[in-house]
Amino acid sequence: MNENPTNTRPSVIQIKDLKKSFGENYVLRNFNVDLKEGENLVVLGKSGSGKSVLIKCIIGLMLPDSGSVQVFGDEVTDLSHDDLDSMRIKVGFLFQSNALYDSMTVRENLEFPLRRHWIKSEMTNVNDMVMEALTNVGLAETVDMTPAELSGGMRKRIALARTLILKPKIILYDEPTTGLDPITGKEISHLMLDIQKKYNTSSIIISHDMNCVKITANRIVVLIDGVCYATGTYDELSKSTDIRVKQFFD
Amino acid sequence: MKSSALNRLLVETGELYSFAVRFFREGFRPRYEIAELIRQCFYIGNKTLPLVGLTGFIMGLVITIQSHPSLEAFGAQSWLPSVVSVSLVREIVPVITALICAGKIGSGIGAELGSMKVTEQIDAMEVSGTNPFKYLVVTRVFAAMLMLPLLIIVCDTISLYGSFLGTNMKQVITFHLFVNQVFEKLSFGDVLPSIIKSFFFGFAIGIIGCFKGFNTTNGTEGVGRAANSAVVACTFVVFIIDLMAAQIADILHIT
Numbered sequence: 432m433n434e435n436p437t438n439t440r441p442s443v444i445q446i447k448d449l450k451k452s453f454g455e456n457y458v459l460r461n462f463n464v465d466l467k468e469g470e471n472l473v474v475l476g477k478s479g480s481g482k483s484v485l486i487k488c489i490i491g492l493m494l495p496d497s498g499s500v501q502v503f504g505d506e507v508t509d510l511s512h513d514d515l516d517s518m519r520i521k522v523g524f525l526f527q528s529n530a531l532y533d534s535m536t537v538r539e540n541l542e543f544p545l546r547r548h549w550i551k552s553e554m555t556n557v558n559d560m561v562m563e564a565l566t567n568v569g570l571a572e573t574v575d576m577t578p579a580e581l582s583g584g585m586r587k588r589i590a591l592a593r594t595l596i597l598k599p600k601i602i603l604y605d606e607p608t609t610g611l612d613p614i615t616g617k618e619i620s621h622l623m624l625d626i627q628k629k630y631n632t633s634s635i636i637i638s639h640d641m642n643c644v645k646i647t648a649n650r651i652v653v654l655i656d657g658v659c660y661a662t663g664t665y666d667e668l669s670k671s672t673d674i675r676v677k678q679f680f681d
Numbered sequence: 682m683k684s685s686a687l688n689r690l691l692v693e694t695g696e697l698y699s700f701a702v703r704f705f706r707e708g709f710r711p712r713y714e715i716a717e718l719i720r721q722c723f724y725i726g727n728k729t730l731p732l733v734g735l736t737g738f739i740m741g742l743v744i745t746i747q748s749h750p751s752l753e754a755f756g757a758q759s760w761l762p763s764v765v766s767v768s769l770v771r772e773i774v775p776v777i778t779a780l781i782c783a784g785k786i787g788s789g790i791g792a793e794l795g796s797m798k799v800t801e802q803i804d805a806m807e808v809s810g811t812n813p814f815k816y817l818v819v820t821r822v823f824a825a826m827l828m829l830p831l832l833i834i835v836c837d838t839i840s841l842y843g844s845f846l847g848t849n850m851k852q853v854i855t856f857h858l859f860v861n862q863v864f865e866k867l868s869f870g871d872v873l874p875s876i877i878k879s880f881f882f883g884f885a886i887g888i889i890g891c892f893k894g895f896n897t898t899n900g901t902e903g904v905g906r907a908a909n910s911a912v913v914a915c916t917f918v919v920f921i922i923d924l925m926a927a928q929i930a931d932i933l934h935i936t
Contacts (some may be wrong), residue, residue, distance in 0.1 A: 459738075478770055490808055492804055492807060492808065512812075518799045518807070519808055519810050524808045526801045526804065527801070528800050528801045530800060530801040530802045530804065531802075531805075532797075532802055532805075532806075533796070533797075533800075533802070542813075544809035544810065544811075547809055547810045548810055549733060562789035563731070593809075597809075646916075656791060663878040
């Protein structure tokens with residue numbers, strides 16, 4: 432289990448009274464949460480409860496109906512397009528489907544975000560950066576393969592390498608172990624933990640895989656009916672007597 | 682047509698219009714994705730050329746063979762090269778090439794972008810600080826606009842060669858004489874409208890393919906639907922543009 436030494440650290444993400452609906456379907460209603468520096472925060476909830484919507488609001492892929500989403504003190508909805516791009520360099524996003532570009536090799540997939548944020552001084556050795564990211568996820572040998580040639584677990588690792596290549600301060604994981612067998616899921620969970628420790632990243636992890644939650648979570652937020660229903664460590668929540676919280680741990 | 686279907690058609694037309702307006706707004710502002718544009722030009726031109734070339738050759742050959750008896754009945758066989766070349770260059774080659782491209786490029790773009798949409802690749806692009814509209818849509822639409830006229834010019838040439846072979850099946854004519862007879866009747870006013878309308882064909886095929894792909898929903902089933910509806914819409918719009926081009930050319934006396 433992942434200990435939580437982050438209580439006194441500053442918040443890197445602050446969400447206040449977040450509301451988001453799709454027509455008559457209100458998925459987030461006055462949702463509040465803070466992510467502390469260096470913390471792994473797991474958002475636990477049923478399918479369709481609005482977990483993915485939450486992190487898409489954080490990264491600016493969706494606009495909230497109302498409320499405040501601050502990343503490093505900047506209000507996401509107020510950012511210009513250029514500022515939003517700058518913010519996104521600091522925030523990595525691991526998609527549930529991996530979202531690797533099918534038409535590109537692994538190398539090109541990893542080079543793509545690098546070339547987008549062309550910083551000449553840092554671009555002197557693209558190959559080294561690509562190989563470092565791949566080595567971090569243990570898949571340096573796949574550099575010239577295409578995503579179609581990789582297994583599900585390998586694709587997840589490559590997607591994680593692509594997320595890491597810009598050295599983000601925050602990583603948003605959207606169901607990182609979904610679709611993987613328990614062993615590979617466990618490996619990915621430990622990899623996420625290693626990344627947190629190695630790069631001191633802060634993460635929001637969307638998951639309902641309790642093995643992943645147990646390994647990675649410093650703190651857990653239970654999202655029910657669009658609000659932060661309960662919060663605490665894995666130990667605290669697993670002993671909860673509230674039936675709606677308990678059902679996740681049974 | 683049921684009112685709900687009509688509503689859907691009108692809403693989709695409005696959305697396509699907004700999509701096209703966004704193309705013009707974003708297409709001429711930096712950052713310019715030149716490398717991707719060249720890649721798309723190569724992809725669209727190179728992949729379509731064999732099909733377009735073969736079709737052009739067969740069209741030239743067949744139309745010449747089929748026109749011969751009619752002209753022979755009036756003792757006007759010698760007009761065969763000029764009559765066939767005018768109909769090929771003005772109408773048949775541009776429209777058939779555009780229809781082939783509607784099938785191959787329109788569906789290809791619709792399916793590719795649709796699959797990227799449902800597998801969150803477009804979102805991933807946005808998250809990595811790339812404007813997916815510029816990178817995916819603007820480049821493909823410009824590539825289609827640039828490649829369609831080139832494909833039509835190549836297809837014109839190949840179809841005229843097919844026509845030369847077709848003419849030689851019925852009568853003996855040298856290549857030099859055939860070319861002379863073609864250019865005796867074929868004027869700049871015949872070629873120019875077909876080149877101009879081919880830009881519009883390219884724009885329509887590119888923008889509709891991208892629009893259908895970019896707005897794909899309902900997973901893999903939606904990808905198939907996007908590709909299919911892109912072909913149908915592109916084909917329909919190609920004929921509309923052709924009709925309008927014929928009217929405008931007539932009004933402006935470009936004949």
